[in-house]
Amino acid sequence: MPRIETDICIIGAGSGGLSVAAGAAQMGARVVLLEGHKMGGDCLNYGCVPSKALIASAKQAHAMESGAALGVAPVAPSVDYAAAKDHVRRVIETIEPMDSQERFEGFGITVIREFGRFISDREVQAGDTVIKARRFVIATGSGPLVPPIPGLEDVTVHTNETIFDLRDRPDHLIIVGGGPIGMEMAQAHVRLGSRVTVLEGAKAMGKDDPELARIVLDNLRAEGVEIVEGAMAEKVSGNKNGAVTVHTDKGDFTGSHLLMAVGRKVNVDKLDLDQARVAHDRGGVRVDAGLRSTTNKRVYAIGDAAGGLQFTHVAGYHAGVIARSILFGLPAKAKTSHIPWATYTDPELAQVGLTEAEARKKHGKALEVVRAEFAHNDRAVAEGKTKGLVKVMIVKGRPVGASIVGPLAGELIGTWAMAIANNMKMSAIAGTVLPYPTLGEMNKRAASAYFSPRLFESDTVKRVVRFVQKYLP
Structure with a gap:
């Protein structure tokens, strides 16, 4: 040997x-x-890379039927589901040599x-x-993770390891699990022409800030995704080549395909x-x-x-x-407080550090929460993407968490991840000059919201300004 x-x-x-x-x-x-x-593991072959590639195809299809507000007549997209999967495969093959x-x-x-x-x-x-x-x-x-639900052995069960190999578009995709994977795949498939039902045993997107998650879920429902919360899958019936029914305490749901997205x-x-x-x-x-x-x-x-x-x-x-x-041979410790994450729905949802609920529990009255809405960002207004907000949790002048829902939230969260990782003060964000008009200004607006009451609502500041205006030569 x-x-x-x-x-x-x-x-x-x-x-x-x-x-x-x-x-x-x-x-x-x-x-x-x-x-x-x-x-390359799961991310390259079954996770991050193929899912974002399929989401990109779905985004193009959605753009064709959602431009009326910008003066572009909507048309029904002609979706070639197999060709979209070819795009997924090409993306993987492009990245494969690096791994x-x-x-x-x-x-x-x-x-x-x-x-x-x-x-x-x-x-x-x-x-x-x-x-x-x-x-x-x-x-x-x-x-x-495929839980031991009675009847699963009798039907075809897709997971993230098989769904990207599917060549025929599902007529009605039943997704069990309302977390990030389930929601990303739900929106992608409804935009590509499938009917989609998501069954979640508890709360959909339950690990995220509920205020921000609600914005995402409302948008998915508006696009046609059926989301049923509190629907615990009790058993499954059907056969390997036909319809599949998921039986829950909220009723029975029948579709052409089943995707399990309940965890890892x-x-x-x-x-x-x-x-x-x-x-x-x-x-x-x-x-x-x-x-x-x-x-x-x-x-x-x-x-x-x-x-x-x-x-x-x-x-x-x-x-x-x-x-x-x-x-x-040097000491090193792993932290989690500065680790961001994002769900790539439309709008995107991103988080780093403590959520508002976690921060209130940990810091109590020392916590300050500031908000900035995309509706007040000129670039977002120009592009018609005004749904969402930035929420920052602050203790003693330093951010301890940030939650973002809106366009490019996964990119915007990077500023707050850097700030938390390097123990930066809010003044560092407020003092940064950014090109206009950009979505990046959302973070600066949130930082400004922290300082605004200190500057504009302070009697001390007003007295100093009046003194300077009266006596400075």
């Missing part, structure tokens, strides 16, 4: 694993990278296309090869972690603040495998954290 000794063995070639591998190899470490499925085996072998990395499993506390077997390493990085990500399951079951004395549970590997296993100091976990926030950019951030520890 072939044996390899190396400095770092990385299990999983998704975003986080690839980042660790490239950085470590280019800084002189010996690296072995294991991947039993597709290079390819050949590129990473070019860095001097040994890439083994086999799943890895621990056989001891410092050995992993991949295929017929045993790898002994000083450090291991578990970067196996997560996959779609961390991919650690096949790693034989007990052989390596690595403590774990359903949420992933149990790690300390530095993302190191609490029971085997040779093992690190990043991204979804480490539990917590399940976003591609978190895996990339984690890669940088553990690189400091593994490569330089």
